[in-house]
Amino acid sequence: MSVRYLLQRLGTLLLVLFGVSILTFSIIPLVPGSPARVTLGVQATDASVAALEHSMGLDRPLPVQYWSWVTGIVLHGDFGKSLISGKPITEQVRHRLPATLILAFTALLIGLLIAVPSGIVSALRPGSARDLAVSLMSQIGVSIPDFWLGILLILFFAQVLHWLPSSGYAPLSEGLGAYLRHILLPAATAGVISGSIMARFVRSAMMEVLGNDYVRTARAKGLDPRRVIGKHVLRNAAITIVTIVGLQMATLLSSVVVVEIIFAWPGLGSMALNATLQRDYPVLQASVLLFATSFAVINLLTDLSYVLLDPSLEYA
Amino acid sequence: MSGATVATAPDARDTEEATGRRSLVRRALRHPLVVTGSIIVLALAVVAVFGHWLAPFDPTAMDFTARFAPPSLAHPFGTDDFGRDVFSRVLYGAAVSFEVAFIAVGISGSVGVLLGLLAGFLGGWLDELIMRVMDVLFAFPAVLLAITVMAILGRGVGNAMIAIAIVYIPIFARVTRGAVISVRGREFVTAARAMGQGPWRIMLRHILPNALGPIIVQTSLSLAFAILAEAALSFFGLGTQPPAPSWGRMLSEGRSFLHQAPWMGIFPGLAIMASVLGFNLLGDGLRDVLDPRSNR
Numbered sequence: 193m194s195v196r197y198l199l200q201r202l203g204t205l206l207l208v209l210f211g212v213s214i215l216t217f218s219i220i221p222l223v224p225g226s227p228a229r230v231t232l233g234v235q236a237t238d239a240s241v242a243a244l245e246h247s248m249g250l251d252r253p254l255p256v257q258y259w260s261w262v263t264g265i266v267l268h269g270d271f272g273k274s275l276i277s278g279k280p281i282t283e284q285v286r287h288r289l290p291a292t293l294i295l296a297f298t299a300l301l302i303g304l305l306i307a308v309p310s311g312i313v314s315a316l317r318p319g320s321a322r323d324l325a326v327s328l329m330s331q332i333g334v335s336i337p338d339f340w341l342g343i344l345l346i347l348f349f350a351q352v353l354h355w356l357p358s359s360g361y362a363p364l365s366e367g368l369g370a371y372l373r374h375i376l377l378p379a380a381t382a383g384v385i386s387g388s389i390m391a392r393f394v395r396s397a398m399m400e401v402l403g404n405d406y407v408r409t410a411r412a413k414g415l416d417p418r419r420v421i422g423k424h425v426l427r428n429a430a431i432t433i434v435t436i437v438g439l440q441m442a443t444l445l446s447s448v449v450v451v452e453i454i455f456a457w458p459g460l461g462s463m464a465l466n467a468t469l470q471r472d473y474p475v476l477q478a479s480v481l482l483f484a485t486s487f488a489v490i491n492l493l494t495d496l497s498y499v500l501l502d503p504s505l506e507y508a
Numbered sequence: 509m510s511g512a513t514v515a516t517a518p519d520a521r522d523t524e525e526a527t528g529r530r531s532l533v534r535r536a537l538r539h540p541l542v543v544t545g546s547i548i549v550l551a552l553a554v555v556a557v558f559g560h561w562l563a564p565f566d567p568t569a570m571d572f573t574a575r576f577a578p579p580s581l582a583h584p585f586g587t588d589d590f591g592r593d594v595f596s597r598v599l600y601g602a603a604v605s606f607e608v609a610f611i612a613v614g615i616s617g618s619v620g621v622l623l624g625l626l627a628g629f630l631g632g633w634l635d636e637l638i639m640r641v642m643d644v645l646f647a648f649p650a651v652l653l654a655i656t657v658m659a660i661l662g663r664g665v666g667n668a669m670i671a672i673a674i675v676y677i678p679i680f681a682r683v684t685r686g687a688v689i690s691v692r693g694r695e696f697v698t699a700a701r702a703m704g705q706g707p708w709r710i711m712l713r714h715i716l717p718n719a720l721g722p723i724i725v726q727t728s729l730s731l732a733f734a735i736l737a738e739a740a741l742s743f744f745g746l747g748t749q750p751p752a753p754s755w756g757r758m759l760s761e762g763r764s765f766l767h768q769a770p771w772m773g774i775f776p777g778l779a780i781m782a783s784v785l786g787f788n789l790l791g792d793g794l795r796d797v798l799d800p801r802s803n804r
Contacts, residue, residue, distance in 0.1 A: 204643075211644030222660045335785035337736055339743050340777035343763055351767045446649040450740060464652055465744055468659040480656050484647040491647075
């Protein structure tokens, strides 16, 4: 990968992040009413609202407010204070960010565990009963609302069978068992959906590679079919699979937001909804900014990883 | 002489186009995904339009003597915590879902297609500007972007439409731009330019009709996502407000009584899934017929 390409992609990322920060910052100037009024309540006098606005710096020109907000985050990791609790948002973020990341990665892992084997099985025998079953599962997975699947899983595994807790989070410090029991249902909800979407793409990536001459040659020279799949097909389908994982992160992160809300998972997604319902705008800004930034960075990493896997794409 | 050429050429082309369109329609009508998807979507559209005639009960009428009644002949989907008929509420909910989805996708489609046309056809700095703004919007997870727009605009079904529309503008812009770029160098565009036609005329008369395939496919898929998004926003308490019967709202109300009355959560969920499945199947089938290259 050339340095020029890397710098160009980093430049685009910075531009997108700048746009993301402008949009996120605009939430407070755009909402009707003053954040100071949210903190003080509807009974507050105009004078006390004006005084609080002054101490919060809301009476300064917008570019000055933007600059101090963005430098606070970039230089000091300071997202400001919650309008409701008055506590620094960074404290909340410190607890919630790892919870969201763990949930997203576990969901992605479950998704891949579903998508790769079922994609392979269905690509090996196109048109077979197994292929049709995978297609059907995939269509249903794409169409099932994540919040509804979450509710059904809670109903079945938590309320009828009493096997797993219906909500909450247990950190690893409370033991692996408790941690796994809490993460399984939320991660499965997001994972099943992204897994069924990915299965379709894994299938077509595999089909494309299976049609290549070198696969036919490998088969013709009598290689063990498992070896052909593992050594020739999967390795070459990997580029597409990496791309799919990258593209899938958008759907996955959206699902994570929803799943966090359903399962009362203490992550950044549930933080965003609670902040919206309580009109705690600085907290909403923090959540939105972190999600969008992670997504933009994941996009860049996806692009870079497939250029690493197939250098000719750099010039495409 | 040249007048005669100009007069006959479009006729020949029109006939050719009409034949092409007929064969496309025939192929679409034979495609199993298009047929299955259309049947589901048409059935739900009938429910959405005529739901108020088909519903056996007033969807907001409460009957405290019949709370949590399980599915029966009188109440095929049971009743909820206020004794309201879940079947009637599901039928009425179709209208809300379809209305929000069609209006939201109508707005995002119009704006997105226009932006994609301008970016793809004119290129240059305008293309850069439009696509970078779309990249920024694309960086937000869909649900979170919708929640944020709702935080700014406030709750309610009208604002939910705007929020959903904003979320899908970048997708339409990208799809349209891609399709426009693939046709803008073709001979008929060069010919139109040589004949001195203005950019708007070329875009709307020559480029857009040839880029319609992917846009139609995207419209169907976006309708599926818009139904999901409306249900999600109403489920979170941001979209449709009580006592209006919306599928997402019903799911959120049914959630507290899951163990006691699972039908309160199961039937609205099935309705959402059926609609999303219908539009998805239709979109996938249309993609096979109209846009076979992007099949992978």
